[in-house]
Amino acid sequence: MSGIKAPEQVDASSAGAKVSSSSTPISYTALAVGVFMILVFVGVVGLVVASFFNAVPEISWPSFLVDSNTTVKKLSLMVFVVALFIGVMALLLLLVDSRKRVPNWTVAITFVGPALAALLLGLIWPGISTIIQSFYGRSPWADSERSEFVGFDNFATLFTTPEFQVVLRNTLIWVIVVPLVAVALGLIYAVLIDRTRGEAFSKGLIFLPMAISLVGASIIWRFIYEYRSPARPQIGLANQLLVWVGLEPYQFLLNSPLNTLFLILVMIWIQTGFAMTIISAAIKAIPDDIIEAARLDGVSGMRMFRYVTIPSIRPALLVVWVTITMTTLKVFDIVRTMTGGNFQTSVVANEFYTQSFRQFNFGLGAALAVLLFVIVIPVVVYQVRQLRLSEEIR
Amino acid sequence: MSVRGRSKTTALTSVVALSLLLAACGGDDTSGESDGETTGSEGTAGSSEIDCSLYEQFGDLSGTSVSTYASIVTPESEAYEAAFVPFEDCTGVDVRGEWSKEFEAQIVVRVQSGNPPDIALFPQPGLLQTVVNDTGKVLPVFPETEAVVDENFSEDWKAYGTVNGTYYGFPNSSNSKSFVWYSPGAFADAGYEVPETWEDLLALSDQIVADNPDGDVKPWCAGISSGDATGWPVTDWIEDKMLRDQGAEYYDQWVAHEVPFNAPESVEVWDAVGSILRNEDYVNGGFGNVQTIASTTFQDGGLPILDGACYMYKMASFYAANWPEGTTVAEDGDVFAFYFPANEGADEKPVLVGSEFIAAFDDRPEVRAFTTYLASADYANLRAKEGFGFVSANQNLDVANVESPISKLAAEQFQDPAALIRFDGADLMPGEVGSGAFWREATAWIAEGKDTKAVLDAIESSWP
Numbered sequence: 085m086s087g088i089k090a091p092e093q094v095d096a097s098s099a100g101a102k103v104s105s106s107s108t109p110i111s112y113t114a115l116a117v118g119v120f121m122i123l124v125f126v127g128v129v130g131l132v133v134a135s136f137f138n139a140v141p142e143i144s145w146p147s148f149l150v151d152s153n154t155t156v157k158k159l160s161l162m163v164f165v166v167a168l169f170i171g172v173m174a175l176l177l178l179l180v181d182s183r184k185r186v187p188n189w190t191v192a193i194t195f196v197g198p199a200l201a202a203l204l205l206g207l208i209w210p211g212i213s214t215i216i217q218s219f220y221g222r223s224p225w226a227d228s229e230r231s232e233f234v235g236f237d238n239f240a241t242l243f244t245t246p247e248f249q250v251v252l253r254n255t256l257i258w259v260i261v262v263p264l265v266a267v268a269l270g271l272i273y274a275v276l277i278d279r280t281r282g283e284a285f286s287k288g289l290i291f292l293p294m295a296i297s298l299v300g301a302s303i304i305w306r307f308i309y310e311y312r313s314p315a316r317p318q319i320g321l322a323n324q325l326l327v328w329v330g331l332e333p334y335q336f337l338l339n340s341p342l343n344t345l346f347l348i349l350v351m352i353w354i355q356t357g358f359a360m361t362i363i364s365a366a367i368k369a370i371p372d373d374i375i376e377a378a379r380l381d382g383v384s385g386m387r388m389f390r391y392v393t394i395p396s397i398r399p400a401l402l403v404v405w406v407t408i409t410m411t412t413l414k415v416f417d418i419v420r421t422m423t424g425g426n427f428q429t430s431v432v433a434n435e436f437y438t439q440s441f442r443q444f445n446f447g448l449g450a451a452l453a454v455l456l457f458v459i460v461i462p463v464v465v466y467q468v469r470q471l472r473l474s475e476e477i478r
Numbered sequence: 479m480s481v482r483g484r485s486k487t488t489a490l491t492s493v494v495a496l497s498l499l500l501a502a503c504g505g506d507d508t509s510g511e512s513d514g515e516t517t518g519s520e521g522t523a524g525s526s527e528i529d530c531s532l533y534e535q536f537g538d539l540s541g542t543s544v545s546t547y548a549s550i551v552t553p554e555s556e557a558y559e560a561a562f563v564p565f566e567d568c569t570g571v572d573v574r575g576e577w578s579k580e581f582e583a584q585i586v587v588r589v590q591s592g593n594p595p596d597i598a599l600f601p602q603p604g605l606l607q608t609v610v611n612d613t614g615k616v617l618p619v620f621p622e623t624e625a626v627v628d629e630n631f632s633e634d635w636k637a638y639g640t641v642n643g644t645y646y647g648f649p650n651s652s653n654s655k656s657f658v659w660y661s662p663g664a665f666a667d668a669g670y671e672v673p674e675t676w677e678d679l680l681a682l683s684d685q686i687v688a689d690n691p692d693g694d695v696k697p698w699c700a701g702i703s704s705g706d707a708t709g710w711p712v713t714d715w716i717e718d719k720m721l722r723d724q725g726a727e728y729y730d731q732w733v734a735h736e737v738p739f740n741a742p743e744s745v746e747v748w749d750a751v752g753s754i755l756r757n758e759d760y761v762n763g764g765f766g767n768v769q770t771i772a773s774t775t776f777q778d779g780g781l782p783i784l785d786g787a788c789y790m791y792k793m794a795s796f797y798a799a800n801w802p803e804g805t806t807v808a809e810d811g812d813v814f815a816f817y818f819p820a821n822e823g824a825d826e827k828p829v830l831v832g833s834e835f836i837a838a839f840d841d842r843p844e845v846r847a848f849t850t851y852l853a854s855a856d857y858a859n860l861r862a863k864e865g866f867g868f869v870s871a872n873q874n875l876d877v878a879n880v881e882s883p884i885s886k887l888a889a890e891q892f893q894d895p896a897a898l899i900r901f902d903g904a905d906l907m908p909g910e911v912g913s914g915a916f917w918r919e920a921t922a923w924i925a926e927g928k929d930t931k932a933v934l935d936a937i938e939s940s941w942p
Contacts (some may be wrong), residue, residue, distance in 0.1 A: 313766025441583035
């Protein structure tokens with residue numbers, strides 16, 4: 085191990101020397117980062133201070149703290165927060181200077197505590213409460229007279245009602261088709277453009293959609309699919325193409341079940357770039373000696389791809405596959421923006437939102453969220469196991 | 479040492495950054511949670527516009543505030559704030575408006591989590607019903623307010639704000655759904671007249687089909703797409719026709735589910751609506767076949783009237799806001815609306831209406847005073863003057879104060895003694911039906927050509 089790492093270490097130390105000789109740019113960066121952090125800190129503190137003074141109206145706070153709507157009050161609030169900031173900083177610096185030994189556990193708590201607290205408050209507690217809610221009727225957290233324990237009824241509804249069966253079927257189609265096609269296309273593209281002229285440009289073309297938000301992409305594609313009657317000029321690209329080759333315009337988003345595939349196409353369009361980038365990087369990381377050895381053994385073309393490239397990039401393929409699968413399971417934006425879940429295109433995440441925040445059927449909504457959670461677990465477990473395996477190999 | 483030096487610099491920069499940040503935050507404060515004082519200067523004259531003595535019974539309210547939560551956003555919310563100013567000047571109450579498009583998704587969550595606003599403007603009574611039933615935190619209308627409501631609104635309107643026998647909400651802005659939009663110019667050019675009866679309406683539709691044999695121009699255009707509320711415009715068609723064909727009594731039973739949703743009477747009504755909406759000869763001008771109704775947004779639905787691809791579009795009075803800039807909405811303008819006609823020989827004028835409702839979550843004197851103001855004729859008139867399609871069912875609203883011609887027409891409908899006013903049924907049905915199965919199945923009825931009886935059976939079975 086250490087023998088292999090040695091050249092890198094040399095590199096690193098020489099880079100360090102370079103940095104110290106021209107120290108100004110680095111300290112400017114550090115300064116910028118510092119200023120940014122302070123801005124964030126002050127913003128957060130300001131918010132906390134303001135909401136705190138608003139939250140406890142019983143005590144008569146000075147009016148500039150609660151309701152600063154004039155310039156003088158705003159300035160007073162500013163001075164107050166600056167003073168608070170300086171006070172906190174002074175306290176911190178004092179603590180740093182008082183070179184007393186602090187016990188290890190305080191250090192551990194200081195560093196891990198906030199993260200743990202945030203996880204507990206923001207992830208674990210809501211998770212548990214959602215699971216509890218999924219066993220209740222429409223309004224799980226109302227007073228006892230309105231919340232009603234229904235056991236597994238919500239889950240029974242999900243699996244036995246035809247409309248929810250369509251939702252489950254669609255989700256299944258999404259989870260199978262998107263990773264399969266996106267990884268396959270990404271792989272083929274990455275291999276085809278590897279070490280060609282203009283590789284960066286070709287990569288950029290495929291990667292660009294990643295930079296568009298899902299909602300933005302959905303709006304773009306809704307325009308592409310837009311339908312007008314054959315007698316009128318088409319405004320959607322897809323239908324104009326159909327008309328040019330002499331076919332009738334087609335209602336891409338309306339006709340079930342093919343419309344789900346046209347929604348899936350949007351996700352593939354976005355995710356292929358992601359798959360391609362990771363896979364391409366993995367291909368470049370295949371050591372040259374392996375390829376050369378294979379060449380000497382007379383392997384080339386498809387056999388090289390099958391027996392050398394694929395096995396070498398298997399970990400990367402898995403990571404891409406699992407990541408895209410998880411993104412796809414959570415897909416909500418595309419369905420909501422393009423069809424609103426109508427025309428039998430709804431998926432679990434969209435139905436969860438509709439049930440919770442449109443029908444106010446919070447119990448059923450929670451059950452859908454739990455279902456999504458349960459489906460994601462095996463995928464995550466599989467990924468963690470694969471990661472462990474690949475670490476052992478290394 | 480160098481660490482010390484750097485910390486001094488950062489401290490200095492932080493002060494500068496801090497002041498910038500605070501300045502930015504300060505700016506946000508005034509626009510986000512707007513309070514009366516910023517608009518107070520123009521409103522000082524307003525205090526004489528309204529009767530302040532009405533609010534003396536609530537004692538000295540100066541320095542208090544009332545939070546108001548609504549789904550209305552700027553610029554429309556500014557019209558509301560302007561209409562609140564005279565009340566603020568009278569009483570010294572600071573009305574804090576919180577305007578959010580996420581109202582419908584958030585209100586239940588806010589109430590459940592113990593953070594309700596003092597007053598909420600519910601966009602439709604179905605949501606008020608849901609919040610009452612699911613949370614139990616809505617307060618009945620205060621007696622002082624109810625007295626003012628009784629002076630200003632007809633008895634029917636009280637029924638729509640009543641849930642399980644308790645009176646919870648009174649109407650804010652209302653709209654009439656019994657309108658068909660058309661182009662007066664196009665009608666005049668083709669020699670068509672505004673139909674007075676349902677039979678005339680069908681005859682006119684046939685006439686238009688006959689006059690345009692190539693099928694490029696159709697009598698009707700329609701659009702029912704509306705995000706996750708897709709399908710609601712169909713429910714307006716059904717309700718309007720139900721009211722005309724089966725009468726008000728049957729309509730009330732239908733809404734209350736005292737008659738089954740899939741009764742033969744219902745099938746007749748759906749078929750009558752289908753004779754227009756599912757008739758390839760009649761629809762969908764400018765967009766294509768019947769199916770395109772489902773993929774066209776209701777906002778876009780009427781626009782082909784402007785380029786002559788269709789002649790008529792049935793949509794509520796609030797559609798006035800959807801015409802592109804520069805379109806004159808008036809009887810002698812580019813577009814206007816006529817009354818969705820009753821059947822031949824009908825002696826009443828059925829009018830289908832929708833409305834926002836105001837309900838309170840907290841009982842403090844200033845909240846009582848404010849809801850009382852919102853029920854008053856003063857508020858209805860002041861708010862109507864600010865425009866944005868505001869029409870109130872308040873009987874003491876002076877129609878002259880209503881800003882646009884179409885809103886005037888709606889206001890006249892509300893005050894017409896011959897009018898038989900009924901509320902949008904889907905809004906009064908339980909959420910599973912009114913904003914669930916009814917919309918979804920109506921969409922399938924149009925988009926997939928689903929059989930009428932099958933559609934009605936599916937909606938019937940969704941009834942909780």
